[in-house]
Structure formats: structure tokens, C-alpha cells
Amino acid sequence: MQLEKKIIEQHNDGLISGHQKKFDYSAGSVANINNVLAKLAAFQIAIPSWALGTGGTRFGRFSGGGEPRSLEDKMEDIGLLHALNRSSGAISLHIPWDIPKDVQAIKALAAQYDLKFDAVNSNTFQDQPGQQHSYKFGSLQHVDKAVRQQAIDHNIEVIRHGEALGSDSLTVWLADGSCFPGQLNFRKAFQNTLDSLQQIYKALPANWKMFVEYKAFEPNFYSITVGDWGQSLLYATKLGPQAYTLVDLGHHLPNANIEQIVSLLLMEGKLGGFHFNDSKYGDDDLTTGSIKPYQLFLIFNELVDGMDAKGMDHATGLGWMIDASHNVKDPLEDLLQSVEAIMIAYAQALTVDREALNKAQANNDVVACQEILQEAFRTDVRPLVAEARLRAGGALAPVALFRELKVREQLINERGQKTVATGL
Numbered sequence: 001m002q003l004e005k006k007i008i009e010q011h012n013d014g015l016i017s018g019h020q021k022k023f024d025y026s027a028g029s030v031a032n033i034n035n036v037l038a039k040l041a042a043f044q045i046a047i048p049s050w051a052l053g054t055g056g057t058r059f060g061r062f063s064g065g066g067e068p069r070s071l072e073d074k075m076e077d078i079g080l081l082h083a084l085n086r087s088s089g090a091i092s093l094h095i096p097w098d099i100p101k102d103v104q105a106i107k108a109l110a111a112q113y114d115l116k117f118d119a120v121n122s123n124t125f126q127d128q129p130g131q132q133h134s135y136k137f138g139s140l141q142h143v144d145k146a147v148r149q150q151a152i153d154h155n156i157e158v159i160r161h162g163e164a165l166g167s168d169s170l171t172v173w174l175a176d177g178s179c180f181p182g183q184l185n186f187r188k189a190f191q192n193t194l195d196s197l198q199q200i201y202k203a204l205p206a207n208w209k210m211f212v213e214y215k216a217f218e219p220n221f222y223s224i225t226v227g228d229w230g231q232s233l234l235y236a237t238k239l240g241p242q243a244y245t246l247v248d249l250g251h252h253l254p255n256a257n258i259e260q261i262v263s264l265l266l267m268e269g270k271l272g273g274f275h276f277n278d279s280k281y282g283d284d285d286l287t288t289g290s291i292k293p294y295q296l297f298l299i300f301n302e303l304v305d306g307m308d309a310k311g312m313d314h315a316t317g318l319g320w321m322i323d324a325s326h327n328v329k330d331p332l333e334d335l336l337q338s339v340e341a342i343m344i345a346y347a348q349a350l351t352v353d354r355e356a357l358n359k360a361q362a363n364n365d366v367v368a369c370q371e372i373l374q375e376a377f378r379t380d381v382r383p384l385v386a387e388a389r390l391r392a393g394g395a396l397a398p399v400a401l402f403r404e405l406k407v408r409e410q411l412i413n414e415r416g417q418k419t420v421a422t423g424l
């Protein structure tokens with residue numbers, strides 16, 4: 001199904017007077033309101049092709065029905081999200097979960113839904129049917145050269161798929177590591193991984209980026225060969241200017257100061273992008289902003305501070321992607337919530353009184369620093385985000401409209417109750 005403009009307009013007509021009051025009130029306290037609205041409207045967040053179905057855990061999976069059966073269905077879903085919020089204009093593909101069979105048709109569909117292809121993701125954490133060598137003991141780090149070569153070839157194949165679609169970045173996340181002390185020689189594993197990444201790096205087109213994603217643990221529970229931002233930065237630095245670190249918010253040890261990591265990577269020109277999600281314990285892949293919205297705001301505060309100073313383009317400079325999994329929510333509603341949370345954090349960060357903050361920092365006025373940040377965080381910027389969405393042709397209340405239109409029921413009718421989308 002494709003949402004007609006008329007339906008969104010009717011929905012907005014019903015809400016406009018209430019919205020206008022809230023917007024006028026909120027906008028009154030923002031100095032550069034049109035600038036803020038333009039930045040919000042330009043900001044696009046890529047939806048992962050693997051997050052459109054029910055994720056499940058290793059204990060079970062409870063499908064809500066109507067899940068996408070193909071890449072085409074997934075694009076239809078993202079097209080719907082983008083029509084509702086006008087901020088989800090990109091898709092990030094995971095290969096081989098979502099190999100485009102007919103590239104021209106997929107590109108035409110992307111154009112129809114106004115979607116771009118963000119980073120393509122390789123998968124050497126699972127064995128695929130018919131695969132010659134197993135990744136049980138790692139892929140790019142493997143002690144056996146033949147296994148490493150198979151994983152290198154796969155990554156190069158993923159680059160080629162991405163090239164055909166018009167993507168311009170590859171995300172490499174490795175499950176490589178070890179489960180027990182002594183299982184692995186750390187230095188050999190690092191060297192093998194670096195050597196393999198170098199082979200992949202050589203295959204990158206000149207305008208492409210490689211994102212090296214790190215993760216503290218899981219599925220390996222003693223060591224991970226790209227385990228933290230230090231290791232990722234080490235690989236990215238050794239690889240060269242096209243390699244960057246990717247920050248997945250759920251991939252840190254508890255209480256890590258992610259905003260500080262982001263700030264320093266950005267300063268070093270090595271921040272590649274994000275996998276947005278939220279977590280309470282580990283790589284929980286929960287809805288972005290559902291557990292630690294202040295942390296999300298603080299991350300965006302660093303981004304606005306670091307990027308505005310350098311005059312970098314928010315819309316195209318980095319890979320902005322969601323990486324989430326949905327076990328108890330409708331995946332589409334959940335993604336609408338994640339995008340909204342990201343936009344809110346961005347809007348809050350844009351409204352921080354930066355001059356006053358710089359001054360307070362220079363004076364070691366700790367109390368003022370906190371007041372300034374929390375003034376922005378505690379201000380309700382939802383009307384600003386809604387106004388940006390309205391001006392871009394989106395819905396004032398995307399989740400409410402999704403429900404009013406009974407989108408899930410329609411998808412179940414179209415696709416069936418028992419569908420299983422590819423992904424985790």
C-alpha cells in the first residue's frame with residue numbers, strides 16, 4: 001500500500017489548530033527557528049532492512065503478522081514510514097538477507113518511495129546454506145587462510161551489490177572473537193583481521209567509506225576482535241582515509257560515556273556513523289530513546305557542537321542508521337517511535353544556548369553548564385519536530401495515523417498472518 005497525500009492532509013487538517021498553538025508557544029523561545037526547522041527537515045535516518053519483521057530472541061519469536069516477505073515488501077514498509085514522517089528516506093541492506101534480485105526494479109521502487117541506499121552490511125557471523133567453510137571460529141580473523149578469503153570475497157561481493165544500487169558505504173561488523181581464555185592469540189587475530197580488512201578496503205570504490213563497527217561482547221563472551229572504539233579506531237587508522245568507526249549505541253559495556261567517544265571520534269575525523277537503538281543491559285536493540293533519552297540528547301549535543309563548528313553537512317556527512325529488533329511491538333510503530341526520538345534529541349541539541357555554554361565552561365561554572373543543557377533537554381520540542389514534518393508533507397501524528405488507517409491489518413490481509421521476514 002502507498003499512502004496518498006490526500007489522506008495525510010486530511011489527518012493534518014484535523015490536528016492543525018491544536019498543533020499551531022503548541023508550535024507558536026514552542027517556537028517563541030527558539031532564536032533561529034527557521035534554521036532549526038530546515039535542519040530537522042533535511043535530516044534523514046536509514047531504516048535497517050532487518051528490522052521490519054519481528055526479531056525474537058533465542059527463547060522464542062512471536063510474529064505480529066503481515067511481515068514483509070521480500071525486499072520489495074520491506075521497501076514498501078519503509079516507503080510507508082517515510083510518507084508518514086518524511087525522515088526515513090533511506091534503507092540499509094544486510095547481505096545475503098536482502099540480495100536484490102532485479103536491481104533495476106529495486107532502484108525504480110526506491111525512486112518511487114523516495115528512498116536512498118545507505119550503508120550495505122556484510123554478514124560473516126552466520127553460515128549460509130552451501131557455504132564451503134564455516135565461521136564457527138571467526139571469519140576475517142580465522143586461523144585458516146581459506147576461511148578468511150571466503151569472508152573477504154563475501155565483503156567484496158557486498159560492495160558490488162551496493163555499487164549497483166547506488167550505496168556508498170560498507171559496514172563491517174564481525175562476531176569474531178573467542179569464548180575462552182587461551183582460545184585465541186590476540187595479536188595474530190588482530191593481524192589476520194587487519195590483513196583481511198585491507199583486502200576489502202582495496203576493493204572499495206574511491207567515493208566509498210568503510211565503517212568498522214565494534215561490539216563489546218556477544219556472540220563471543222571472552223574477547224571480541226573489534227571489541228571497542230579503540231580497537232575500531234586502530235583498524236580504521238591503519239586502513240586509511242576511507243575507513244571510519246561506526247558507533248552502535250548498544251555495543252558498549254554498561255555506563256560507557258558514549259557521548260565522549262562520539263565527540264573524540266568526530267574531532268579526529270573518524271566518526272563514520274551510527275546504529276541507533278537503546279539498551280538497559282547489553283545489545284538490547286530496544287527503541288531508540290526508550291531507556292536513556294538524556295544520553296541520546298547528549299550525543300546529539302556533541303554532534304551539533306562538533307559538526308556545526310566544522311560546517312559539516314548533517315544530512316549527508318555520516319551514516320545515520322537505526323539498528324533495532326522488535327519482539328513485543330509492531331515493528332513499524334516502533335521504528336516511527338525511534339525516528340521521532342532521534343529527531344527530538346537533534347532538535348533539543350540544536351536549541352542549546354551554545355554561546356552561554358561555552359562561557360559557563362570557560363568560567364568553570366558547573367551549575368550553569370548543567371542548567372543550560374537541561375533547559376534544552378527539558379523543553380518540549382515535539383511541536384518543532386511536528387512542524388518540520390508538516391512542512392515536509394508528513395503527518396502531524398504518525399503513529400496515530402498508522403493506527404487510524406489500520407495499516408497492520410491491511411498488511412496482514414495482503415501478506416498473511418504467518419510471514420517471516422529475513423533478519424535476526
Ligand code: LRH
Nearest residue numbers: 121173213248275283323
Ligand atoms: C550486531 C549488529 C550488527 C549486525 C546487526 C544485525 O549486534 O549490531 O550491526 O549487522 O546487529
Ligand code: MN
Nearest residue numbers: 213248275323
Ligand atoms: Mn549494529
Ligand code: MN
Nearest residue numbers: 248250283323
Ligand atoms: Mn548489535
